[in-house]
Amino acid sequence: MNIHLSHPPHQARCHPESMAMRSILNTTLVFGLVRVPVKVYSATSSHDLNLHQYHAEDAGRIRYEKRCEVEDEVVPSEEIVKGVETKRGVVLFDEDDMASLPQPSSREIETLAFVPGDQIDPIYYEKTYYLGPGDGKTGPYALLCQALEDAGRVALVRFTMRQRESLATVRPRDDVLVLETMMWPDEVTLPTALDVDASLSAKEMELAQVLIDAQTGEWRPEEYSDDFQAALEELIEAKRAGKPAPKAKPERLAKVISLVDALEKSVERADPDRAPAKKAARKSAKKAAKKTARKSTAKKTAKKAAARRGSG
Known part of the structure; x- marks a missing residue:
């Protein structure tokens, strides 16, 4: 890990409210x-930290030259003009050409x-x-x-x-x-080429509406933050201090489930109180399973007793 302290130290980004x-x-x-x-x-204003390209050996900044692709030579600014590429070739404009255009x-x-x-x-x-x-x-x-x-x-x-x-x-x-x-x-491109045609069940629509209601709130911008930029700043501070990079949290891949199951799980996660029907169904299923087990045991006991009487 190379830390080159000859460069200016990292500074915290400015916030709009602190700037004149x-x-x-x-x-x-x-x-x-x-x-x-x-x-x-x-x-x-953007709060993103600009990541530039540097030479890994000495932290020298990578620069790009204005090079002519035909002659493979660096071109001075006074020889550079504007232009546009068309189907018939490149059309170049000098200063007089540009001056002839209506100036906004x-x-x-x-x-x-x-x-x-x-x-x-x-x-x-x-x-x-x-x-x-x-x-x-x-x-x-x-x-x-x-x-x-x-x-x-x-x-x-x-x-x-x-x-x-x-x-x-x-x-x-x-x-x-x-x-x-x-x-x-x-x-502005109109979405006419996007083919969206799907038949939705009443159950899917009901669960989707419940999920939206469960996650409905007020717009409070201060509650949201850029996690990537925060992690990048944390990484910069760790590198400057000679510490190892913080470990990234493993990304959990969601299992492929049906749309209804996905909606039900989403509702439970957003607001468990909004999914009582599913919980009740689970309890009923457990009770039914217990009753079935009891009946099966009783039947087996009765058969054994009858077999004993028959053999006696």
């Missing part, structure tokens, strides 16, 4: 003739319509941002936020950032405007 929010874009949200200066903030503006967020939020399938949503008041003007901002809240609508807008244009929605959340970017309609 920094705007990533200043723009204007326009609806009608009303202009609302806003600042854009990231609403989410990030100076304004254009409102296209106001729609009921529940009409939009969540599959369209991509990334979430907060919109904060810009230029210290909170009046128009508060007006739009309250108007959307009262109307029960979300604003469908056109949003551009880093030369990428997308649809987005703007909605109120705890007196703050939230912008969620969306996929374009042609980027």
Whole structure:
């Protein structure tokens, strides 16, 4: 095990609540003739630890060169252009070609319509941002936020950032405007090719509903955690301390059982009180087995007694 202390020590990941929010874009949200200066903030961030590639001998970071596959030579940045691969070959674009394209503006967020939020399938949503008041003007901002809240609508807008244009929605959340970017309609694949056709019994449906009821609760995000990332941090600390890696828990493979049995066992595991019928059935089966055993013993005893009388 090689520990190279020349590299910066591992640091605990930052949590969003401990970080100062920094705007990533200043723009204007326009609806009608009303202009609302806003600042854009990231609403989410990944807590994943980035695993890079290193040379096992000396912990040197593995780097990749921009190498031309035709000449097998490293190409300087000034000789690199953009392009796209088509059926007829590669089409290259220089700076003039790119300049001829319509340049999406990030100076304004254009409102296209106001729609009921529940009409939009969540599959369209991509990334979430907060919109904060810009230029210290909170009046128009508060007006739009309250108007959307009262109307029960979300604003469908056109949003551009880093030369990428997308649809987005703007909605109120705890007196703050939230912008969620969306996929374009042609980027969403419809599940028409998935063939789902199954006949379900009343028993299966009943047990499935009981299982859902048994596991129904409130959404409390603080109750959930990323077990893999926690285990990765534990492994890092163990390696730094020169300790052996923690042993992974063996994965138990579930036995192949019928759908009804799987549902019944799931209900028992989620809430034993919700599966009284099965327990009662087991008790009845045990009692019946005992009665049958008693009757069988009595019959054998009677036969033996009759045999003795006949022989006497």
